[in-house]
Amino acid sequence: MSTRTKRNVLGVLVDATDYATATDAVVTAAHERRPLALTALAVHGVMTGVLDPAHNARLNSFDVVTPDGQPVRWALNLLHHAGLGDRVYGPTLTLHVLSRFADEGLPVYLYGSTEETLARLIPALERMFPALKIAGVEPSKFRAVQPGEDAEIADRIRSSGARLVLVGLGCPRQEVFTYAMRPLLDMPLMAVGAAFDYHAGLLRQPPPWMQRAGLEWLWRLGLEPKRLWRRYVILNPAYLSRLAAQKTGLWKARPPAPATERPASFSV
Numbered sequence: 356m357s358t359r360t361k362r363n364v365l366g367v368l369v370d371a372t373d374y375a376t377a378t379d380a381v382v383t384a385a386h387e388r389r390p391l392a393l394t395a396l397a398v399h400g401v402m403t404g405v406l407d408p409a410h411n412a413r414l415n416s417f418d419v420v421t422p423d424g425q426p427v428r429w430a431l432n433l434l435h436h437a438g439l440g441d442r443v444y445g446p447t448l449t450l451h452v453l454s455r456f457a458d459e460g461l462p463v464y465l466y467g468s469t470e471e472t473l474a475r476l477i478p479a480l481e482r483m484f485p486a487l488k489i490a491g492v493e494p495s496k497f498r499a500v501q502p503g504e505d506a507e508i509a510d511r512i513r514s515s516g517a518r519l520v521l522v523g524l525g526c527p528r529q530e531v532f533t534y535a536m537r538p539l540l541d542m543p544l545m546a547v548g549a550a551f552d553y554h555a556g557l558l559r560q561p562p563p564w565m566q567r568a569g570l571e572w573l574w575r576l577g578l579e580p581k582r583l584w585r586r587y588v589i590l591n592p593a594y595l596s597r598l599a600a601q602k603t604g605l606w607k608a609r610p611p612a613p614a615t616e617r618p619a620s621f622s623v
Contacts, residue, residue: 361420362435365597366608367404368415369396369422369430371437377421378451384418384543385461385518391543392417392533395445396526397424398572402590403527405597408611410527413534416613421448423548425569430598444566446550449521453484456519462490464517466508466532467524468551470494476555483554491515495524500535500623508623509539520544523551528622534614535621 360376361368370377377393384391394400394417404411414420421443422428431437456463465473473492480487491511512520520536522529522544529546537544552558560566561574572587600606 362431362437363601363608363610364427364430364434365401365405365594365601366411366610367396367401367420368610369401369420369427371431371435371439372419372421372443373439373441374443374448374451377419377443377448378455380419381452381519381543381545382455382459382461385456386459388518388541390537390540391419392537392546393419393421393543394530394533394546395421395423395443395448395548396427398426398594399586399590400526400530401427402594405593407527409614410530412611412614413618414530415610416534416615417530421445424571425567426594429569433598434602445546445548446553446560449545449547449550449554450483452519452545453480453487457484457487460486460488461518462488462516463519463521464491464493464512464515465489465551466493466512466520466522467495467529472523472551472555472557475557476551479554479556490517496623498623499620504623505536505539509536512540512542518542521550522546523548524622525549531618531621532623535617538617 360370360372362371404414422431423445425442428439428442431439473494477489519542522533524532526548533544533546549558553560561571565571565574576583576587601608
């Protein structure tokens, strides 16, 4: 990906891209044995950056940030005339990437979530992609990294022979993990959000019409109201008001410079 595809959405730099281009970026980095950080941001992910300048700077250092949610795609089209016909949804992008990795014999490493979820995810992926090579699997510890532990995790990943790490820790933990681990690994890392749960069969996908209409948030709110109501009831109106302010020029939404320093602590 190139800085020419980066566009300012509420101060967060999001790529005006599509599935094929994002997939090519990951596969190319894997073949060239170089680090690459990718995340797919919906409204919640963008607003997490807006409300936390340090995290915003981390997001702006990512090589690829795809418009995971329809409202983020709409913002790219509204603010920058990007002409995007579809979002680049994390769970779907994951399947595009895994299909290419299976075809090209590139092994992958699964990091995050629980042992139970991973136990359901692995056979599901193997059914979809019989040629897929899973080099290693590591559930989340659900705690902060301990001194030296990040290097140990990186050693395990490298020694597995993996050429890609899929990170499923939830937003924003997975983005911080991806940002922090990128300097230690010679391969792409993808923060894939709920992709582990979806492809393991633990979360139901909304109907296609709800996805097209940008109503996936309503579907997920109905499934997990106690956990998600603050995210959607508070952040969705805040996103829309800031988007209007950026569009009308009432708010400049200046993107912070990309971060360069590794965080002192992060979740593993």
